[in-house]
Amino acid sequence: MPMNRLPESIYVHAEQYFNTKEKCHDWSHVLRVTKLAKYISEREAADNFLVEICALLHDVGDWKFQEELSTKEIVYPWLREIGLNDDEVEEVISIIIDISFKGAQTETKALPIEGKIVQDADRLDAIGAIGIARAFTYGGHVQRPLYNPSESPKTHKTFEEYKKYQSTTINHFYEKLLLLKDRLHTDTAREIAQERHEYMEAFLKQFYKEWEVV
Numbered sequence: 022m023p024m025n026r027l028p029e030s031i032y033v034h035a036e037q038y039f040n041t042k043e044k045c046h047d048w049s050h051v052l053r054v055t056k057l058a059k060y061i062s063e064r065e066a067a068d069n070f071l072v073e074i075c076a077l078l079h080d081v082g083d084w085k086f087q088e089e090l091s092t093k094e095i096v097y098p099w100l101r102e103i104g105l106n107d108d109e110v111e112e113v114i115s116i117i118i119d120i121s122f123k124g125a126q127t128e129t130k131a132l133p134i135e136g137k138i139v140q141d142a143d144r145l146d147a148i149g150a151i152g153i154a155r156a157f158t159y160g161g162h163v164q165r166p167l168y169n170p171s172e173s174p175k176t177h178k179t180f181e182e183y184k185k186y187q188s189t190t191i192n193h194f195y196e197k198l199l200l201l202k203d204r205l206h207t208d209t210a211r212e213i214a215q216e217r218h219e220y221m222e223a224f225l226k227q228f229y230k231e232w233e234v235v
């Protein structure tokens with residue numbers, strides 16, 4: 022990317038867009054992911070500006086938002102406004118479209134290092150204490166029960182199955198959150214993930230213990 026500092030206008034557009042989204046994919050999520058992605062990028066050989074742009078826009082047009090416009094239709098004017106040419110715009114759009122998680126057993130597409138870094142940052146924000154908080158926030162948003170002791174943990178073979186299946190928030194740890202630490206691309210992200218993963222395991226242990234008491 023031919024620039025030294027990302028123009029403010031892309032932050033303004035992204036903030037306006039994400040401020041209207043549900044609270045686990047809102048502007049604060051985007052800012053945490055962007056901060057993490059920049060931290061990882063500085064420790065890996067990557068284009069820091071491409072990483073920052075892709076992090077800011079990684080959730081635009083996500084299937085969960087059910088937008089009328091496509092990702093490209095939304096971000097194209099923002100990217101042209103900061104001076105990117107058509108090839109650079111295409112590069113950003115193809116990365117952000119390929120980043121999002123598509124179910125436990127589905128293939129992860131080959132991403133350039135910048136996309137891998139943003140995907141790592143996004144996955145780190147889905148685990149640990151923040152990950153737990155976000156999981157229950159999202160569970161409340163789609164009216165998932167906390168837990169159902171008669172249901173055994175499930176994972177999904179296809180993205181369609183993952184989207185359709187309505188389970189509990191505790192099951193979401195098994196279908197997604199506990200799998201993420203082994204799906205990271207960079208050593209920097211793996212280091213950060215270790216503590217967050219252990220924290221979730223401790224949380225689940227305590228959760229089951231308390232559930233059995235009542």
Ligand code: NI
Nearest residue numbers: 054079080143
């Ligand atoms: Ni995200």
